[in-house]
Amino acid sequence: MPFFHVSMRKGTSDEHRRAIADSIHQGMLESMGLPEDDFFSVIHELDDANFRYPATFWGIPRTDAMIFIQFWWNARAAVTKQIIFDTIADRLVESPGLRREDIIMNINEPAPENWWIVGREVDPRTGTDRRIKPGG
Amino acid sequence: MPFFHVSMRKGTSDEHRRAIADSIHQGMLESMGLPEDDFFSVIHELDDANFRYPATFWGIPRTDAMIFIQFWWNARAAVTKQIIFDTIADRLVESPGLRREDIIMNINEPAPENWWIVGREVDPRTGTDRRIKPGG
Amino acid sequence: MPFFHVSMRKGTSDEHRRAIADSIHQGMLESMGLPEDDFFSVIHELDDANFRYPATFWGIPRTDAMIFIQFWWNARAAVTKQIIFDTIADRLVESPGLRREDIIMNINEPAPENWWIVGREVDPRTGTDRRIKPGG
Numbered sequence: 097m098p099f100f101h102v103s104m105r106k107g108t109s110d111e112h113r114r115a116i117a118d119s120i121h122q123g124m125l126e127s128m129g130l131p132e133d134d135f136f137s138v139i140h141e142l143d144d145a146n147f148r149y150p151a152t153f154w155g156i157p158r159t160d161a162m163i164f165i166q167f168w169w170n171a172r173a174a175v176t177k178q179i180i181f182d183t184i185a186d187r188l189v190e191s192p193g194l195r196r197e198d199i200i201m202n203i204n205e206p207a208p209e210n211w212w213i214v215g216r217e218v219d220p221r222t223g224t225d226r227r228i229k230p231g232g
Numbered sequence: 233m234p235f236f237h238v239s240m241r242k243g244t245s246d247e248h249r250r251a252i253a254d255s256i257h258q259g260m261l262e263s264m265g266l267p268e269d270d271f272f273s274v275i276h277e278l279d280d281a282n283f284r285y286p287a288t289f290w291g292i293p294r295t296d297a298m299i300f301i302q303f304w305w306n307a308r309a310a311v312t313k314q315i316i317f318d319t320i321a322d323r324l325v326e327s328p329g330l331r332r333e334d335i336i337m338n339i340n341e342p343a344p345e346n347w348w349i350v351g352r353e354v355d356p357r358t359g360t361d362r363r364i365k366p367g368g
Numbered sequence: 369m370p371f372f373h374v375s376m377r378k379g380t381s382d383e384h385r386r387a388i389a390d391s392i393h394q395g396m397l398e399s400m401g402l403p404e405d406d407f408f409s410v411i412h413e414l415d416d417a418n419f420r421y422p423a424t425f426w427g428i429p430r431t432d433a434m435i436f437i438q439f440w441w442n443a444r445a446a447v448t449k450q451i452i453f454d455t456i457a458d459r460l461v462e463s464p465g466l467r468r469e470d471i472i473m474n475i476n477e478p479a480p481e482n483w484w485i486v487g488r489e490v491d492p493r494t495g496t497d498r499r500i501k502p503g504g
Contacts, residue, residue, distance in 0.1 A: 097289075097336070099300065101239075103373075103410045110281035117284050133289050136300065136336065138239045139282035145382035146411035148389050153369075153405050154487040164371065164408065166440070168302070168338055174481040181484040196486050200369070200408065202440055203482040209310040210339040212317040214332045215290040233425075233472070235436065237375075246417035253420050269425050272436065272472065274375045275418035304438070304474055345446040346475040348453040350468050351426040 097213055098124065098169030099136035105160055106141040113139050115192035120165060123184030127176075128169075162198040171205040233349055234260065234305030235272035241296055242277040249275050251328035256301060259320030263312075264305075298334040299324075307341040369485055370396065370441030371408035377432055378413040385411050387464035392437060395456030399448075400441075434470040435460075443477040 102116060117137045124130055149162050165184075172180070181201055188194045238252060253273045260266055285298050301320075308316070317337055324330045374388060389409045396402055421434050437456075444452070453473055460466045 099336070110279075113281050121284075131290075133286035135284060135286050137284045138276065138278060138300065140276065140278075140410065140412065141282065142410060142412075143382075145385050146413065148393075148407060148409045150405035150407050153485075154403075156487050164410065174479075177481055185484070199484070199486070200371070201484040202478050204340060204476060204478060205482070206338050206340060207310075209313055210341070212321070212335070212337040213289075214335070215292050235472070246415075249417050257420075267426075269422035271420060271422050273420045274412065274414060274436065276412065276414075277418065340476060342474050342476060343446075345449055346477070348457070348471070348473040349425075350471070351428050 097134060097136065097211060097216065098128070098130070098167060100138070100165055100167045102137070102139045103142060103147065103164040103166075104139065104162070105147050106143055108141075112192045113141075116163065116188065116194075119187035119191050120184050123187040124180065126187075127180040127183040128172075156197050159195065159198055161194060162200070163194070165199065165201040167201065167203045168206060169203065170208055170211075177203060233270060233272065233347060233352065234264070234266070234303060236274070236301055236303045238273070238275045239278060239283065239300040239302075240275065240298070241283050242279055244277075248328045249277075252299065252324065252330075255323035255327050256320050259323040260316065262323075263316040263319040264308075292333050295331065295334055297330060298336070299330070301335065301337040303337065303339045304342060305339065306344055306347075313339060369406060369408065369483060369488065370400070370402070370439060372410070372437055372439045374409070374411045375414060375419065375436040375438075376411065376434070377419050378415055380413075384464045385413075388435065388460065388466075391459035391463050392456050395459040396452065398459075399452040399455040400444075428469050431467065431470055433466055434472070435466065437471065437473040439473065439475045440478060441475065442480055442483075449475060 100120060102113075102120070104113075104116075117139060121135045121137065124134075125132065149158055152158065184201065185196050185199055188199055189196060236256060238249075238256070240249075240252075253275060256273065257271045260270075261268065285294055288294065320337065321332050321335055324335055325332060372392060374385075374392070376385075376388075389411060392409065393407045396406075397404065421430055424430065456473065457468050457471055460471055461468060
């Protein structure tokens with residue numbers, strides 16, 4: 097049950113922002129083996145004074161289209177995370193057409209026991225996920 | 233000095249949102265042994281296009297009343313966290329009357345040395361909290 | 369490539385909020401040895417009902433000017449983090465003139481492999497940062 101927050105400037109269309117969340121979700125589905133309905137996301141739209149980034153970083157120009165993406169999910173191998181990052185960036189370049197240079201991502205990996213949602217339980221002794229079948 | 237962020241859809245009353253924060257706080261007081269005034273919280277209200285969740289997840293319907301809660305606090309035992317989660321969910325069901333199925337929670341556990349507030353210090357050698365008495 | 373989120377009440381000027389982000393950034397530059405253009409930040413302005421804190425905490429009065437700062441950066445030594453916290457608090461007291469008692473900070477330390485930005489790569493075997501020279 098991963099979820100993510102996006103932070104970005106105000107001033108884009110609903111479609112633009114829906115495309116951002118859809119593409120991140122699509123990249124996650126392709127690279128993480130999630131069930132299709134595993135899609136929980138938040139976008140924060142921010143005034144200019146509240147969203148700051150450098151015009152260039154490491155000599156590379158960055159633009160007002162810049163987005164910060166922060167993920168929360170269970171830990172994965174480093175190699176897997178590289179693939180997830182690349183897949184998500186590819187989808188965002190396709191739609192809504194972001195530049196790769198305007199995407200920043202980071203990941204938080206709370207332990208399995210640190211998640212709660214109805215339909216899921218964690219065995220406190222082993223830390224293992226137990227998915228509870230609805231109605232059973 | 234735990235604190236939490238709630239993310240949810242726009243369109244509810246101030247009372248509804250105050251009840252959400254109050255119930256989370258109440259659940260924390262009951263299960264975590266905090267001092268009563270240890271209450272720091274943020275609620276983010278989001279447009280429809282910026283708050284996405286599936287109509288059903290693991291076969292269980294989810295509704296527009298859904299909230300994501302993210303905690304930051306010092307590490308606790310897995311069993312304790314289960315009790316905290318359950319207590320908070322109980323309080324939210326009572327007031328403002330959320331469905332358990334519309335609550336998602338996760339926990340971030342920064343090390344004690346990763347917190348700063350006047351009135352508290354951490355011994356950098358041991359990582360132990362030292363509460364500084366006001367005026368002394 | 370650290371970045372930070374600030375949460376605070378609505379009702380301040382753009383200048384006030386720019387000064388907050390600038391002072392945090394300045395404190396980071398002085399204490400963390402970052403390149404000058406390493407400045408990524410978000411400020412969330414919140415309605416009264418959505419930003420809650422106690423009138424006093426540990427017997428110390430807190431005011432409406434209170435801000436919560438959350439950092440994401442690569443892990444550092446505990447002693448270093450104390451210096452970073454203190455330097456940032458000093459800068460915020462100078463400009464925009466916050467009280468130290470109205471500042472709360474915490475740090476999240478994702479592993480180096482948990483960051484993605486064009487211009488940087490992590491060796492998945494060693495977890496070491498590799499900065500990619502632009503155009504090279």
